Each structure stands twice: as structure tokens, then as C-alpha cells.
Amino acid sequence: xNYRIDNLQYCKWSRKIFExxxxxxxxxxxxxxxxxxxFDELLLEIKKWDKLFKENSDLIxxxxxxxxxxxxxxEKKTAIFFGFQNCSPIEDxxxxxxxxxxxxxxxxxxxxxxxxxxxxxxxxxxxxxVTNFGRETIKEMNKVGIVVDMSHSAEKSTFDxxxxxxxxxxxxxxxxxxxxxxxxxxxxxxxxxLGDSGGMLGLSLYPHHLKNNTNxxxxxxxxxxxxxxxxMNLKNIGxxxxxxxxxxxxxxxxxxxxxxxxxxxxxxxxxxxxxFPKQPDWFKDARGFQNLENGLKKIGFSExxxxxxxxxxxxxxxKNI
Amino acid sequence: xNYRIDNLQYCKWSRKIFExxxxxxxxxxxxxxxxxxxFDELLLEIKKWDKLFKENSDLIxxxxxxxxxxxxxxEKKTAIFFGFQNCSPIEDxxxxxxxxxxxxxxxxxxxxxxxxxxxxxxxxxxxxxVTNFGRETIKEMNKVGIVVDMSHSAEKSTFDxxxxxxxxxxxxxxxxxxxxxxxxxxxxxxxxxLGDSGGMLGLSLYPHHLKNNTNxxxxxxxxxxxxxxxxMNLKNIGxxxxxxxxxxxxxxxxxxxxxxxxxxxxxxxxxxxxxFPKQPDWFKDARGFQNLENGLKKIGFSExxxxxxxxxxxxxxxKNI
Numbered sequence: 004x005n006y007r008i009d010n011l012q013y014c015k016w017s018r019k020i021f022e023x024x025x026x027x028x029x030x031x032x033x034x035x036x037x038x039x040x041x042f043d044e045l046l047l048e049i050k051k052w053d054k055l056f057k058e059n060s061d062l063i064x065x066x067x068x069x070x071x072x073x074x075x076x077x078e079k080k081t082a083i084f085f086g087f088q089n090c091s092p093i094e095d096x097x098x099x100x101x102x103x104x105x106x107x108x109x110x111x112x113x114x115x116x117x118x119x120x121x122x123x124x125x126x127x128x129x130x131x132x133v134t135n136f137g138r139e140t141i142k143e144m145n146k147v148g149i150v151v152d153m154s155h156s157a158e159k160s161t162f163d164x165x166x167x168x169x170x171x172x173x174x175x176x177x178x179x180x181x182x183x184x185x186x187x188x189x190x191x192x193x194x195x196x197l198g199d200s201g202g203m204l205g206l207s208l209y210p211h212h213l214k215n216n217t218n219x220x221x222x223x224x225x226x227x228x229x230x231x232x233x234x235m236n237l238k239n240i241g242x243x244x245x246x247x248x249x250x251x252x253x254x255x256x257x258x259x260x261x262x263x264x265x266x267x268x269x270x271x272x273x274x275x276x277x278x279f280p281k282q283p284d285w286f287k288d289a290r291g292f293q294n295l296e297n298g299l300k301k302i303g304f305s306e307x308x309x310x311x312x313x314x315x316x317x318x319x320x321x322k323n324i
Numbered sequence: 325x326n327y328r329i330d331n332l333q334y335c336k337w338s339r340k341i342f343e344x345x346x347x348x349x350x351x352x353x354x355x356x357x358x359x360x361x362x363f364d365e366l367l368l369e370i371k372k373w374d375k376l377f378k379e380n381s382d383l384i385x386x387x388x389x390x391x392x393x394x395x396x397x398x399e400k401k402t403a404i405f406f407g408f409q410n411c412s413p414i415e416d417x418x419x420x421x422x423x424x425x426x427x428x429x430x431x432x433x434x435x436x437x438x439x440x441x442x443x444x445x446x447x448x449x450x451x452x453x454v455t456n457f458g459r460e461t462i463k464e465m466n467k468v469g470i471v472v473d474m475s476h477s478a479e480k481s482t483f484d485x486x487x488x489x490x491x492x493x494x495x496x497x498x499x500x501x502x503x504x505x506x507x508x509x510x511x512x513x514x515x516x517x518l519g520d521s522g523g524m525l526g527l528s529l530y531p532h533h534l535k536n537n538t539n540x541x542x543x544x545x546x547x548x549x550x551x552x553x554x555x556m557n558l559k560n561i562g563x564x565x566x567x568x569x570x571x572x573x574x575x576x577x578x579x580x581x582x583x584x585x586x587x588x589x590x591x592x593x594x595x596x597x598x599x600f601p602k603q604p605d606w607f608k609d610a611r612g613f614q615n616l617e618n619g620l621k622k623i624g625f626s627e628x629x630x631x632x633x634x635x636x637x638x639x640x641x642x643k644n645i
Contacts (some may be wrong), residue, residue, distance in 0.1 A: 039416060041415070041581040065354060079593075091416060094362070095360060095582060095583055095584055096583040096584075097583060097584055098583060116460075117455060117456050117457055118439070118441060118452065118455035118456065118457065119441065120438075120439060120584075122439065123452060125453055126456065127452065127456060127588040128452075128453070128456075129451035129452035129453050130452060131439065131444060131448065131449075131451060131452030132449070132450055134438060134439035134448055135438050135439070135448060135449075135584065135585075136438055136439065136584040136585070137448065139584060139585045139586065139587075143586070180506060197442060221353075236414065262416055262418060262419060263416055263417075263418055263441075263456065264418060264456075264457070264460045265418055265460065265464070266460070282419060288350055
């Protein structure tokens with residue numbers, strides 16, 4: 004069987020978006036349900052998702068493991084896997100790791116741009132690596148079954164996490180820095196170590212991570228994948244589109260600033276372009292997976308390789324974890 | 325006027341302890357009201373203090389600035405200044421800095437042993453210094469009037485804090501490492517920089533910070549002060565006893581472990597000596613200030629210098645901040 008998986012979306016969820024994801028043939032989506040929320044605020048977000056699951060039960064359901072991806076394909080639905088982009092929901096309490104797993108969490112970033120209690124984010128000046136609490140938390144995440152996600156983390160912290168974690172980790176949404184040297188994109192050394200450890204890279208379609216931003220062309224993106232496959236095994240590469248469809252610009256401002264600053268931080272944006280950037284024409288939403296399929300085949304990827312990139316590699320990762 | 329100030333206590337508060345502090349002639353005490361508590365838990369602690377203030381209004385009242393120390397002396401009471409040993413009460417929200425100041429907070433540690441969102445604690449392997457959120461928070465603490473306390477912080481973080489803060493900072497309870505090389509004690513370089521910046525060192529009477537622990541003798545402690553005054557100006561030296569009178573051992577276990585680990589961390593203690601260490605005979609409680617006075621004079625400090633160390637230096641620090 005072939006699966007289509009987008010391993011990172013943070014859309015303004017609605018029936019319309021679930022329909023688009025189904026139209027795109029997505030069997031599974033890893034969705035970000037919280038950024039800077041604490042445990043109580045997480046519970047409120049989960050309540051909203053309970054309602055979404057109820058109202059759209061013909062399109063989506065909460066996924067817990069790889070069997071739910073198989074089930075989704077059989078039932079022509081999309082399995083939704085919960086993830087956090089920051090570790091704020093576990094607050095300073097190791098015992099909450101198990102709790103958030105019970106609530107459905109399957110991916111958790113140790114950091115979002117800034118320093119967290121667990122590790123350093125990619126926007127800090129100095130990267131001290133995984134902290135005392137971070138080491139304990141990774142052990143606990145391994146035990147209960149939450150994937151360590153280092154997409155927004157700094158480099159030493161990511162190397163540390165790969166070394167400390169007894170299970171492969173993921174960078175669910177980022178691109179290689181050799182192609183586009185953004186702060187959020189990753190070095191060859193890191194990608195090689197990630198791949199060697201069995202970890203996954205989810206390639207991002209978020210314009211700030213793309214060469215030429217919104218004007219990035221499909222061929223360039225697909226060629227980047229071919230070159231990345233020379234650094235890490237192709238089987239460790241998937242898609243994590245980072246689609247933020249229909250989110251207002253206030254959301255990206257909140258992502259970047261949370262409540263940690265009284266001045267305004269523009270993150271990957273700038274004062275003149277503070278909002279969400281426009282998606283490339285060939286990936287306006289998940290239906291762009293069809294363009295990716297065409298593009299990958301065009302530059303010479305086989306049927307199997309293409310299916311691997313577009314979902315089977317993530318499926319195997321879910322299966323092995 | 326001469327003032328007696330103990331700039332750090334975390335006792336199991338009761339009328340008995342307030343009486344002891346009065347008997348010791350303390351005009352002001354900086355008390356730790358929270359360690360790992362979040363904002364809501366802080367409010368509960370403040371409720372407990374409201375009750376203590378009501379029930380012991382003949383002995384104590386909440387202090388806000390140096391004038392309350394003068395008032396305390398006139399009224400033969402002890403002004404209580406609130407402080408936090410960790411930054412957890414402001415959670416991840418810069419706006420809570422002003423709120424906690426309104427609630428009475430006048431000192432806040434940026435870290436307690438481990439990495440926090442603001443800086444690195446002295447028990448971490450790597451010290452990345454003050455973080456993005458930390459820089460914003462120091463600015464805000466300067467603005468509203470909360471002293472940055474780096475007693476439990478790592479060295480680079482402390483140098484950073486001194487540099488970033490527009491107002492002098494404090495190390496409310498620690499000793500020089502040259503005398504007793506504990507993790508919590510401070511290097512000569514750091515003490516010199518602290519003093520040069522107008523910052524205060526509160527010398528600790530907590531046995532783990534003392535040469536020979538519980539068996540430390542008074543002469544050795546007083547000689548240490550004389551040697552410290554060769555590194556930093558005597559006017560920047562005071563007392564922060566770190567007295568934890570009548571606290572059960574479960575409290576020190578909680579201080580060290582909070583909720584960040586499933587295994588047990590012994591901090592400054594050890595598996596065989598996990599609890600609170602016994603105080604030296606000459607400083608069982610704040611009445612030991614009298615022994616300190618005798619000891620300081622005995623090794624040659626003048627009346628003025630002795631009064632400076634035992635309270636006037638802290639008073640001037642409060643006055644200038």
C-alpha cells in the first residue's frame with residue numbers, strides 16, 4: 004500500500020480544510036495543536052478538537068499509531084496526529100509527559116525558537132544543548148511514545164537530542180541549509196547524523212524555508228530533495244509542509260512573540276513583511292502533493308522512491324516507533 | 325541609624341520565628357515565598373502570608389522599599405520583603421513581571437540550579453547565559469523595581485545579568501568559592517565584577533556553603549569576610565543567611581527536584597545526607613547576628629564596617645534601587 008502523509012500542518016481548521024486534505028489523498032496529517040499554551044490551555048484546545056472530530060467524523064479521526072493510518076486509508080478518511088511546537092504544555096512537570104500522551108500527543112518540539120526548559124531554540128545567541136530537565140523528558144517521551152521533534156531547535160541541542168534519545172527523532176518541518184541558508188534550515192552534518200540515527204526529515208513548503216521564497220519553483224524543490232538524498236538515506240525523507248492555511252497574520256505574530264517580549268519580533272519575516280508569506284503556486288494547499296509527485300518523477304525518482312517521500316517513509320517511521 | 329537585615333530566609337514561618345527575628349533585632353528580612361510555583365500557586369502562597377501578616381501584625385508587615393525598613397525600626401517590627409528563588413511565577417509572560425511586583429515581589433532569581441526560560445542554573449552542564457526572554461525580563465524587572473538575584477545561577481549567566489541589567493543586581497545568598505569551592509559559591513572574578521557594578525553579595529550561613537559545613541567556626545567565617553573585602557568593596561557585602569528553620573527534609577528534597585525528574589537529585593547533599601544540614605552552633609537562627617557582630621569586631625572590623633555588613637549595606641542598596 005502507498006500512503007500520503009503530511010507531517011506538519013497548522014491550518015485554521017475547518018471542514019473545508021479537511022476536505023482539501025482528503026482531496027489531496029492524505030491518509031494522515033500531524034497537526035500542531037499548541038505553540039505556547041500551558042497544560043490548562045492545551046485542554047481547551049483539545050476540547051475544540053473533540054468538536055471538530057464530532058462534526059467531521061466522515062473526514063477525520065484522532066490517530067494514535069500507524070494502524071490508524073491503514074484504517075484511514077480503508078475508510079477514506081484522514082488520521083489526525085496531535086503535536087506540540089513547544090514544550091510549554093508539560094510546564095515544569097515530568098509527570099505531564101505521560102498525561103499529554105494519554106491526551107493524544109505524538110510529537111513534541113523541545114523548543115520553539117527560544118530557550119525552553121528542555122533545550123535551546125534556533126533564535127538564541129548561544130546554544131547550551133539539552134538541559135537536565137530535557138534529558139529526563141526525552142527518556143520519558145521515549146518511554147510513553149512521543150516523538151522528539153527538533154524543527155525549531157538550535158544545532159547542538161539537536162545533536163544532543165539525537166544522542167540522548169533511545170528512539171529516532173524527527174525534524175518534522177525544515178529544509179537543508181545548503182539549498183536555502185535560513186536559520187530554521189539544517190546543516191549537512193546534522194542531516195547526515197539524523198538520517199544515520201533513523202530519524203526523519205519532513206521537508207517544508209513554508210516560503211521562508213524555500214529558495215526564492217514564494218517564487219521557489221517546483222523543479223528547484225525536487226532537485227533539492229535529490230541532493231538531500233545524497234546526504235541522508237532517501238528513506239528518512241518525507242514531507243512536513245508547515246501549511247498554515249487561512250490563519251490570520253495575528254497568528255504568526257503570536258507564534259513568534261508569544262508573551263515573552265514587549266517589543267515586536269519578526270522572526271523569519273521582517274518589519275515590511277510581518278505576516279504569513281504567500282505559498283508558491285504549485286503548493287497552495289495539500290493538493291500540491293500531486294504537483295510534487297509529478298515533479299519528483301520528472302527529475303528521475305522511481306515510483307517507489309516518490310511514494311516513499313510522499314508518505315510511505317513517514318508511515319514506516321510511525322510503524323517502527 | 326544602624327539597621328540589621330538578613331537578606332534571605334526560607335523558614336517554616338510561624339510566630340515563633342518572627343519573634344526570634346525580632347529578638348535578633350532584624351529590621352528587615354528578604355523572605356523566599358516561592359521556589360518552583362507558577363503564578364496561580366504564588367497567589368496561594370500570598371494568601372498564606374496575608375494571614376501571617378494579620379495574625380502577627382505586632383511583629384511583621386510587608387515591606388515595599390527602604391522607608392519600610394526605617395519604619396520597622398521605629399515600630400520595633402520586621403519588614404518582610406518578598407522574593408522568588410525561581411522565575412516560574414512569571415511563567416512565559418513578560419506582563420507578569422509587573423503583576424508580581426504589585427503583589428510585593430522585590431527580588432527574583434533568574435534560575436534555581438537548572439536551566440530556566442531566562443538563564444542557566446549552576447547545576448547545568450553548559451551555561452548559555454541570559455536568553456532572549458531573559459534579556460526582556462531583566463529590562464522589565466529594572467523598570468518595575470525587582471532586583472535580579474543570581475544566587476543559584478551559573479557563572480556566564482551571572483556575568484550576562486550584571487552587564488544587561490541597568491540597575492545593580494544581587495547575589496543574595498552565596499559565599500566566595502576561594503573559601504569553600506561549592507558549586508553554589510562564586511569566583512573571585514565574578515565577585516569583583518559584581519562589586520564594581522554596585523551589586524551586593526549576601527553571605528550565606530547555610531552549612532553546604534560553609535568551609536567545614538556544620539563545623540565551620542566563626543573566626544573562619546569572619547576571616548573569609550575580610551578576604552572577600554579585598555576582592556570587592558566591603559560596602560557591597562551583607563548577610564543572606566539562607567536560614568531554613570524548622571523546614572522538614574521533604575522541603576529540601578522538593579527544592580532540589582521540583583517536578584523535573586523521576587529519579588532523585590541530591591543537589592548539595594548526598595544519598596547518605598539527603599536532608600537539611602545542621603546549622604553551626606554560633607548561627608542556629610538569626611540571633612547568631614550577635615555572634616557575627618562579636619566575631620567581626622574581634623578580627624578588627626570597625627563599628628561602622630560591622631554595622632555595614634550586618635545591615636546598613638543592604639539598607640543602602642535598597643535605598644539606591
